[in-house]
Amino acid sequence: MPHIIIEHSEHLPILPQVLLERVHKAAIATDLFDPATVKTRAVTYQHYQLSAGKEGFIHIQVHIMAGRTTTQKQTLSESLLACISAFCPASYCLSVHIYDLLPEIYRKN
Template sequence: MPHIVIEHSTDGHGGLFDATSLMQALHDAAAATGMMQAWDIKVRAMAYVDYLLARERDGFCHVTVSMLEGRTPEQKVAVSEALRAAMARLLPQTKSLSVDIRDMDPVAYKKRLNE
């Protein structure tokens, strides 16, 4: 159920950006927190060619995690810090690394699985 969406620049990473490795590392880091089950985590990445950060073109990687509500602020901080640490390990030259944890409304969230 948790969704991890990676938004990143196509440049500014010192030639080190590997989306597949980053997706796997974030999946593993999120699962290791114990706040979500590995088999429930969905990860995807979107690259940006056009962007500005404070009117500059510096490399960035931003992660948004959407989870059903119910986790404590401390649990959310643990997830955020674990993901940021994984990003820092894989993207040491990237200027801006950020993580945002979002609560999903369990009543309004709907999905369909075709089995």
Template sequence: MPHCVIEYSTTLGRQLSPSALVMAVHQGALDSGLFEEADIKSRAIGYDYHHNGGSSRDFVHATLKILSGRTPEQKQALSAGVLDALAGLGLKDISLTVEVVDMERECYAKRLD
């Protein structure tokens, strides 16, 4: 854990590659000190069509799905750190948002074959 799902407008490709978004979010999660690097899973989904708050401004929204049990302070620090990592990319005219979502430990299943 966590699963970092990054949604972004594909027009961002003019400013940077999706892999840069993935690496920024991944590093922000790692820098939180809450997770081992081997446990962080990051992926990106691009959207060709979007409307954002009355405009077609570019966006990046990172959802960090973590197992339940973290304090509100830990979750706030995690979201702030990932947001700072995204802001550090120097993107212009963009909406950056980060959401931390608890996953119930009792309901999470994983299998590696």
């Protein structure tokens, strides 16, 4: 845990694999997770519509087991947003959302 899902527009100011690696490392750098448990993947969108003046987007979803404090979640979301803000121009829509997975209903093998 966590599961990090990066959704992004087809055209990026960075190679998708480099984006994935940087986000993965930024999540680990928060010291909130065992590095061996962090899973990161990316999904590219070819079709999307943004507000005027925006040329692309990156949205990061982070699914973590419930129990972390609001402060820990804020630290994680701020760290990931800072990570992608470092290489994206202002013409990109950037966002991060942290989701709690409920142990009562989350299953894995």
